[in-house]
Amino acid sequence: MLQAHEGSRNDVAALMAEIGRRARAAARPLALASAERKHAALVGMAQAVARQEQAILAANALDMANGEEAGLSPAMLDRLKLDSGRIRAIADGIRAIAELKDPIGEIIAEWDRPNGLHIERVRTPLGVIGVIYESRPNVTADAGALCLKAGNAVILRGGSDSLNSSQAIHACLVEGLKSAGLPGDAIQLVPTTNRAAVGEMLTGLSGNLDVIVPRGGKSLVGRVQTEARVPVFAHLEGICHLYIDRSADLDMAVTIAVNAKMRRTGICGSAETLLVDHAVKDTHLLPILAALDAAGCEIRAEDEVRAVFGQAKPANEDDWSTEYLDAIISVKLVDGVSGAIDHIERYSSHHTEAIVADDAATAERFFNEIDSAILLHNASTQFADGGEFGMGAEIGIATGRMHARGPVGVEQLTSFKYRVRGAGQVRP
């Protein structure tokens, strides 16, 4: 690994340029590596993580001590903290990625032409992926392993809070790569906490970085989306909506509403706004709000809703575009599915929206007219997750419309090329 620099901006630029060149150089042998070799490397990584538990814990103790001294919040310290169980989960996560189907070389489509040419579209790696994340050290392993499975080199830039933990985990990843005869530069961890390193990545490292995946809070993602000169797979926020139609089964609506909001409030697929069809104001609204309230959820609503459920706080305009990531939900009555679609098109972050309805045509309309990455009918928004989609691990969820959308798993980290087989054909 390159030595950590804490020097000038020029030093950081030179360091990052070198990291970019090394990543690009590693990308070619990686693209040509067999499925067996990548599998062996991943298994080797998982074994190394398990074997190095004490070293990882020691590095993490250093980060925790620094973090406490720096006054990190309890939530941030919890994200940073590793223990035996979490290290086991990291190793298990790498093993799960090892067992995914290798996407590279897969024939995505093939067809014949009238002149006898046979055309195949075949999956290839994307190249070099940059991952910029914050305090969770497990992202080092997850992102490194997932990029490798798709045949990509990766440049990891973790949070400064977790640098020691990430370096200890990264050493295990490199050990796995080398044990399988793959270049250690396939997974590089930026060895400096200097923030200029992020700026260098956003420029694309002179063409040596093909895509950036930011993992973290809104300010990180927003900066990356605004400043990156290379494509970005990300979602800025998940302002997810749940719409209860007049045709909804009441029990189902209650169950899904409580799950969509309260199962885990801090994930991007958690519902932030509940839209209820005006036509079922008298039957559905109160039981749903009472159930949310009983589950510990704060309700912010317009006056007409508050007239039905007095405990609700008043909602203001900002509430419709706020991702609470907390046990708070904004509630609004709308005029049927049209009203729901209008509200969602205006306020949604195009991440995930769900409808509860028995009427199939209404659900179809919701599906057709809303342009969000994930739409669900009679299911909780909390299914917005690569694992729940059966894709295995994901590096995040993207709300853009280019290349990857929705859960970004191993397949979404690939590109393709065409292979054309002939028998001497020339073009007339």
Add this chain to the structure above:
Amino acid sequence: MLQAHEGSRNDVAALMAEIGRRARAAARPLALASAERKHAALVGMAQAVARQEQAILAANALDMANGEEAGLSPAMLDRLKLDSGRIRAIADGIRAIAELKDPIGEIIAEWDRPNGLHIERVRTPLGVIGVIYESRPNVTADAGALCLKAGNAVILRGGSDSLNSSQAIHACLVEGLKSAGLPGDAIQLVPTTNRAAVGEMLTGLSGNLDVIVPRGGKSLVGRVQTEARVPVFAHLEGICHLYIDRSADLDMAVTIAVNAKMRRTGICGSAETLLVDHAVKDTHLLPILAALDAAGCEIRAEDEVRAVFGQAKPANEDDWSTEYLDAIISVKLVDGVSGAIDHIERYSSHHTEAIVADDAATAERFFNEIDSAILLHNASTQFADGGEFGMGAEIGIATGRMHARGPVGVEQLTSFKYRVRGAGQVRP
């Protein structure tokens, strides 16, 4: 249509911002438009082009007169010129796009989860596409029609030389849109020749432009690739290689070499460098070069080749990275497929490469180890074309690895979303 402005940079910025807002507003009804409606609009466009032949010719005569006065080269004037045959070809091109399968709503993949959720990945439009092109007025129709077929709004910025012709064609496109009840703003033509308009498009029009497709020479494409803040589908150049392996059939090698270089020398899929396996220097080299020479091709080669074919001019280092787009080819002897792969990885623009070989394992290696958009075995590089691939019309060929690669047809101008159907599932 908005009035043409020849005013200040601020005027152009305001004009382009308004064009962007209109395009985004048109994108939604367009995304929801039925296949039948889009088909009707395209048929209406083709009819309008045929009906307005005289108006288009009159506008073109104006452009031609201006072009002659401005001293455009004969080649540029030829690109600019329209006649009855070319106008018929434009109308036929739109009709062919009308008859393509509508990609929107197509279910690309679907699967069931163990919990009973049914997941579909369904094709959606990309949004708003910007096309920046030079003097060929037919691009106005081709690009406008293709973007519409995929449900996208499009902002067309043609060359100033062809503005009158493009405006006349654009009027026909708008007529077709309106005749089918689609918004005229779905296809907008930038009504100013002020170059600042391109700069505004490159910034992404405040999020109202999702992707840019440059169509034209290297300086245009280079500027767009360097400066665009939104994704770009393009190829900077097509430095395409043809490799003749030791296992090549000689007759096939000769035929493919002449076709790959000489069928049309000005297209991006034309071969620019011929690599010949050293092992067949004594059998294959001379017949291939003699045939190229007889077809009128200038040969630039290293000394060892010139010793075999004395008419060849000496090649210098620049020749290996030059896209001649002319009847010139650079020729080099390489050590088998390994040598060919090494040369191609170093000099290729990752557009299209072909191998002539009887040995299947050698061709496989060429296919696997070269990361270009299109690879061909025993076929001419001139098949690098969306039409030849059976995709119908193409808006260009992309060499990037993000989203679209190779021919960019109607499918490549789409995105996707997920539709998930449940029966009340919540996440445990």
